[in-house]
Amino acid sequence: MNFKIENKFENARSASFTTAHGEIKTPTFMPVGTRASVKTLSFNELNDINAQIILSNTYHLYLRPGNKLIKEMGGLHKWINWKKPILTDSGGFQVFSLAKNSRPIKNTSIKSEVKIEENGVEFKSHLDGSKHYFTPEFAMQIQHDLGADIIMAFDECADAKSTKEYFIKAMERTHNWALRSKLEHDRLNSKQETPQLLFGIVQGGIFKDLRIESAKHINSLNFDGNAIGGLSVGESKEEMYEMLDHVIPHLSEEKPRYLMGVGTPEDIFEAIERGVDMLDCVHPTRMARHGAFWDKLGRHNIKNEKFKKDENPLMENCSCFSCKNHSRSYIRHLILEGEILGLKLLSIHNLNFLIKLTEEICSSINEGKFATFKKNFFNNFEKWLHI
C-alpha cells in the first residue's frame, strides 16, 4: 500500500494511493452506485464531474444479478464499463438494515428476519424473502468475484437503539469477522493476477471506550486501509464528530481512512479536518429526487415558487453540465413535471458540488489555508443539521 501524504494541515491531509485501476487523490468524495449505477448518470457524466472512484454494493449485486454472473461477464469494471477504481461495501450494513427493516415481501406476508450467529448471518432477501447466509469468508468471495479495487471487511452494524452490552457483543463479533475477512482475502488475493485492497471497519456505536478499543484492534490487523462504520445512523452531529476525535488517533497515519456513508458539506469539512481521507454518501442523488440542491448559500428546493422565472444556473460559476447549460427556471419545470432529465441535472450538480468542494479542500490543505477556506465557506453557507 503506497499511501503518500503530500501535505498536512494539522490533522487534515492531502495524499494519494494507487489501485489496480489507477491513482486516487485524497481527500475524495465517492459517488454511490448501489445497484451498479450511480443514479441517473452514465459513466461519461461521472468522468465529466471528475469522479475518481465509485461505490457499489455487495448485498444488492449478490441478490441481483448475482456475483457469479458479473464474474462471468469479466467483473464489475468490464460489465458496467467503468475504467477507474471501484469500491464495494461488504454487504454487512445492508443485511442489518435493509433486510431487517424491510416491509413484508410484495404479495406475501413474509418479513425479512436476520439471525446473527458467531459464524455469520442468516437473512431473508428484501426482494423475495428467499433465505441467504453471509459469512466473512463468503462476503470476501463475493467481493473477489465482483473484482472491485477496494473491498470491505464483513462487519456488524448494530442498531443505534441497542444497549451498550449489545454494542460490545457486536464489536467483538466485528473484530472476529475482520480477522476472518482478512485471512480469506489474503488467500483469494494470492491467487489473483490483479490484487484487491481490503479495508477493515471500526465499530462501537457512540461509546468512547468501545470506539477506541475497536480502532486499536482494527488498526492492529494491518488492513490496506481503515474505515469507520456505524456513524451517521441517527446520532447527533456532535456525537459523530466526537467519535471521530476518539477513533482517528488510533488509525495508522500511513493508510487511508474512510468514513462510511457520510456526505454533507459540513460533515465533509469536519471529517477531513480530523484526518479522514475518503467519504461516500447516497445523499447528493437522494436530494435530487426530493428536488433539492446546494449552492454557496446552502440547501434549496428547486420546487420553490421563487425559482419559477430564475434564469440563473443552480449555482453561480459552477463548472457542472447542468449549470453551464440550464437555468433554475427550466430545471424547476422538469422536476415539477416529473421529467427524468430534471433528476439527472440535479444529481450531476449535487455530486459535482461535493466532489469539487473536496478538491478545493484538498487544495486548501496543500496551500496551508484549510482553516481560512473552511471559515469562508461557512460564512456564506447555512448549515442544516437535519437531512
Add this chain to the structure above:
Amino acid sequence: MNFKIENKFENARSASFTTAHGEIKTPTFMPVGTRASVKTLSFNELNDINAQIILSNTYHLYLRPGNKLIKEMGGLHKWINWKKPILTDSGGFQVFSLAKNSRPIKNTSIKSEVKIEENGVEFKSHLDGSKHYFTPEFAMQIQHDLGADIIMAFDECADAKSTKEYFIKAMERTHNWALRSKLEHDRLNSKQETPQLLFGIVQGGIFKDLRIESAKHINSLNFDGNAIGGLSVGESKEEMYEMLDHVIPHLSEEKPRYLMGVGTPEDIFEAIERGVDMLDCVHPTRMARHGAFWDKLGRHNIKNEKFKKDENPLMENCSCFSCKNHSRSYIRHLILEGEILGLKLLSIHNLNFLIKLTEEICSSINEGKFATFKKNFFNNFEKWLHI
C-alpha cells in the same frame, strides 16, 4: 418557403428546407419532447444521435409552466437550451384526447369534459380540472409565444369511433379553423423579427372522399407545409397506408409533408415511399419504458432471460452511445432494477435507430436504391403490426 427536392424515387423524395434555426434535411424522424424534454435525454445526447428537430406540445406547455413564462424567459429555444429547430403541435390533439379521456382529477371527482363549438373548444385541464378555452387564434398566440420554428394549425381530431356524419362536421370545422389559424398566424408573423412556419393539417378519418376533400382544401390554403393528422389512432395499418395514397397526390410537391404521430420502422418506410417527408412519434421513448428495443431483426424485450449473459450491444454495428459502451446484459440489469440509466440507454438506442434508419432511407433515395434497401431491410426485420 424554400423547399428543395434533391432526389426522387417514384413518390419518395429527399429534400431540404430552411427554418429560423437552420436547415432540415428530409425525410426526417423527429423526437418528441412533450413537456419540453425528450424523455431521459439531454440536448447533447440529442445532438449525438443527430436529431435535426424536436417536438414540443402546446397543450402541456400552456398548462405548465405557461406560454407567457416561456416567452418571458426568451422563448422555448433559449429556455430549454436547444439551438436547432423545434416544432410545436397546436394542442388540438391533446385537448381532444388527453382532456377528454383523462381519469377524474386527482383527489376530486371532476372529470375533464370537452365542449366543441364553432368558435373553439372548452376543456378542463387533466391536471387540476380548471376550465380553459382554445380557439384557433389563441392556439396561434400560444405557439407564437413559445416561438417554435414550425407551428401547427388548430384542428379537431375526431374520435375514431365517430360516425361519418360527425367526421364531416369535424373536418369542416378543421377547415374553418385552418383558415382562422392562418390569418392569425400571418398577423402575428408580420410583427415578428424571426418568422415562424405554419403547417395545415388534413383530417377526414378513414373515409377516402373526406380525406381527398380535406387534402385539397388544406393544400389550397397555401400553408408553409402540409400535415396529415388523425392517423395511427386505432385504424389498421392498411387503412392508414390507403389514406396516405388518397391524400398525398393532393398535397403540393413543393412543400414538406408531415405525417403526425407515426413512427415504427415499417410505417416510416411506407410513409416515405408514398411521399411523406417528416414523421414524429413518442414510440421510441415509450418502448424504452417497457424495456423494448429494435435491432436489425425486429423488436425485442431486454427483460427476456436470454439476454442475461449477452455481452453484445443492443444492435451489432450500431453507432449510438448505448451500443458503443454497454452490453445487453448490463442494460437488462438496469431495466430490471428500475435504474433510470437503463431507460436512457434504451431511449438513446431507439431514437438513434429511427433517425439513422431515416437517414439511410434518404441515402437510398439519393442513390436510386430505395426499393432494394426496403426489400433488404424487411428480409431480416420481423414486422409487428401491434405496438
